[in-house]
Amino acid sequence: MAALGAPLRTLRALLRELRHAAGRSYRDSPAYRHVLAAFRAHRVTSEKLCRAQQELHFQAATYLCLLRSIREHEALHREYHGRGERTPQEVAGLVGFRLPQQPGGKG
Amino acid sequence: RPPPAAAGSCPVGLCGRRAYAPPAERKRFYQNVSISQGEGGFEINLDHRKLKTPQAKLFTVPSEALAIAVATEWDSQKDTIKFYTMHLTTLCNTALDNPTQRNKTQLIRAAVKFLETDTVCYRVEEPPALAELQKNEWDPVVEWVEKRYNVTIGSSTSILGPNIAASTKETFVSHLASYNMWALQGIEFVITQLKSLILSMSLIDRHITVEKAVLLSRLEEEYQIRRWGNVEWAHDYDLCELRARTAAGTLFVHLCSESSTVKHKLLQD
Numbered sequence: 356m357a358a359l360g361a362p363l364r365t366l367r368a369l370l371r372e373l374r375h376a377a378g379r380s381y382r383d384s385p386a387y388r389h390v391l392a393a394f395r396a397h398r399v400t401s402e403k404l405c406r407a408q409q410e411l412h413f414q415a416a417t418y419l420c421l422l423r424s425i426r427e428h429e430a431l432h433r434e435y436h437g438r439g440e441r442t443p444q445e446v447a448g449l450v451g452f453r454l455p456q457q458p459g460g461k462g
Numbered sequence: 463r464p465p466p467a468a469a470g471s472c473p474v475g476l477c478g479r480r481a482y483a484p485p486a487e488r489k490r491f492y493q494n495v496s497i498s499q500g501e502g503g504f505e506i507n508l509d510h511r512k513l514k515t516p517q518a519k520l521f522t523v524p525s526e527a528l529a530i531a532v533a534t535e536w537d538s539q540k541d542t543i544k545f546y547t548m549h550l551t552t553l554c555n556t557a558l559d560n561p562t563q564r565n566k567t568q569l570i571r572a573a574v575k576f577l578e579t580d581t582v583c584y585r586v587e588e589p590p591a592l593a594e595l596q597k598n599e600w601d602p603v604v605e606w607v608e609k610r611y612n613v614t615i616g617s618s619t620s621i622l623g624p625n626i627a628a629s630t631k632e633t634f635v636s637h638l639a640s641y642n643m644w645a646l647q648g649i650e651f652v653i654t655q656l657k658s659l660i661l662s663m664s665l666i667d668r669h670i671t672v673e674k675a676v677l678l679s680r681l682e683e684e685y686q687i688r689r690w691g692n693v694e695w696a697h698d699y700d701l702c703e704l705r706a707r708t709a710a711g712t713l714f715v716h717l718c719s720e721s722s723t724v725k726h727k728l729l730q731d
Contacts, residue, residue, distance in 0.1 A: 357671045376538040385497060386534040389527060413668045414716055418531070420672045421709035425547050428702035435695035 362412045366394050369415050372422035390415065487542045495537040497529045504529035508536065517559040524644065528554070528717040549710030553651060557644045557718075569646045570638045573653050574631050581658040581679060583617045583624045592685050599681055606669055607660050611637065615660065634659070641719055648715035655679075655707045665712055672709045676701065 359365065369390060374381045381387055394415075397408045447454050492508035499505070503522040506513040506529065513521040513536075523529045528550070535548045545552070564572070577583075582600040586593050600617070608615055613630040641649060653662045656679040665675040677684060680701070687697055 357668055357674070359671065373534070376534060384534065384537065385530045389530050410668070410716075413671075414713065417672055417709050417713045417716070421549070421706055421713060424702045424706035424709060425549075428699065428706055429544070429547060431695065431699045431702060435699070 356409050357413060357416075359412055359416050362394070362408075362415070365412060365416050365419060366390070369419040369422070372419060372426070375426060376422060390418075486546060487544055490539050490541060490543055492536075495533045497526070497533050499526075506533055506536065515555045515558045517561070519558055521554065521558065523554055525717045528714070531713070531717070547706070549707055550714060553648060553710060553714045556651075557647045560647075566639070566643055566646060569643075569650055570635055573638060573646070573650045573659065574634045576653050576657070576659045577615070577626050577631065577634065579623055579657075580615075580660050581656070582660050583615065585617050585619045586682075587619050592682060595685055596681060599678055603664050603670065603678065604660055607663055610667065610669075611663075634663075641715075644718040645715045648711050648718060652708055652711035652715065655704060655711060665708070666715055672705060672712055676705050676708055680704070 370387065373384065373387050373390070377384045377387070393411055397405070397411050441449075444454055492511070494507075494509055496507045497504055498507055500520070500522060502520070503524045504526055505520065505522055515521055523532065532550050532554060535551050536543075539548075582596075582604055585596050585600075604615055604617065607613075611633050613633050614627060615630060616624050618624040638646065638649065649662065649666060652665065653659055656662050656665075656675060658679060661670075661675045661678055664670045665672065670678070683697070692698070
């Protein structure tokens with residue numbers, strides 16, 4: 356089984372990511388409730404190496420990775436790749452020119 | 463304008479795009495996202511409209527947890543719908559539409575074929591530091607897979623790659639045959655992302671995490687980054703995208719192949 360750390364830590368981070376994704380009503384979102392319910396259902400067990408518990412933890416860690424990577428990817432995209440092309444006005448402005456105004460419009 | 467119920471694509475004639483490629487972004491046109499249970503499985507509702515696949519089939523998934531995750535993807539979209547971030551939705555669409563029209567045998571064959579060009583089997587001899595890193599990081603994973611599946615794989619420094627025994631391929635073929643069609647789509651997706659059958663099986667068998675699998679897949683890049691420096695807008699960008707896709711594929715496989723029976727254990731006090 357992969358080295359995952361403490362389940363509580365994964366759960367907290369996952370809930371935080373869901374909060375980022377959902378916005379205001381995150382506590383009522385199906386994902387939030389499902390994750391909490393799943394963790395509660397698997398909490399009480401007499402075995403320390405409960406396989407279902409480990410599988411759930413792995414799933415939660417994977418989902419956490421998914422949400423976190425999407426958020427980070429979007430942030431990088433916005434910062435570096437999101438601006439698109441400059442308008443002709445901006446390009447002209449780069450060298451201190453302004454585009455000519457044509458009172459009657461073009462042609 | 464394309465009907466809002468469709469998950470995205472328009473006929474080739476209207477916008478000159480490939481028939482199966484949805485537009486990259488469009489405005490969010492719905493307020494509420496909800497899930498309902500239909501005959502074929504769980505459906506996603508955008509306001510009162512039922513979500514459909516690009517080929518206009520009804521979007522149904524076999525697992526409630528998967529439906530919830532898909533609904534979350536749709537609900538997380540803000541002003542614009544960024545389809546390229548909705549990996550689970552995309553995987554479901556692929557499973558439902560099967561645009562490449564491959565059957566189970568063909569999918570398995572494509573997956574196992576990757577073993578011949580598996581990343582972790584291709585070793586360098588130069589520079590020695592990288593060769594050492596590959597040995598230290600990749601050997602344990604290869605050995606784990608060899609032991610778990612009772613096969614021999616090995617590695618090679620030749621340009622032709624390792625010689626994979628037919629019996630090894632057969633073992634993987636019969637193992638993959640135990641997965642259903644949906645899970646197989648996910649497995650094949652993870653393999654094409656990581657460029658490695660060995661890393662994908664380690665990941666799906668929960669031996670390594672997604673982060674570790676991605677790190678091992680990009681081992682040479684990480685080595686070069688450590689030597690020459692990191693370029694955030696390229697390296698981290700690719701890293702996050704690979705992590706997202708691999709995580710989505712892995713989650714998809716597990717959600718499509720689990721049985722949702724909860725075994726209640728008796729409390730022993």
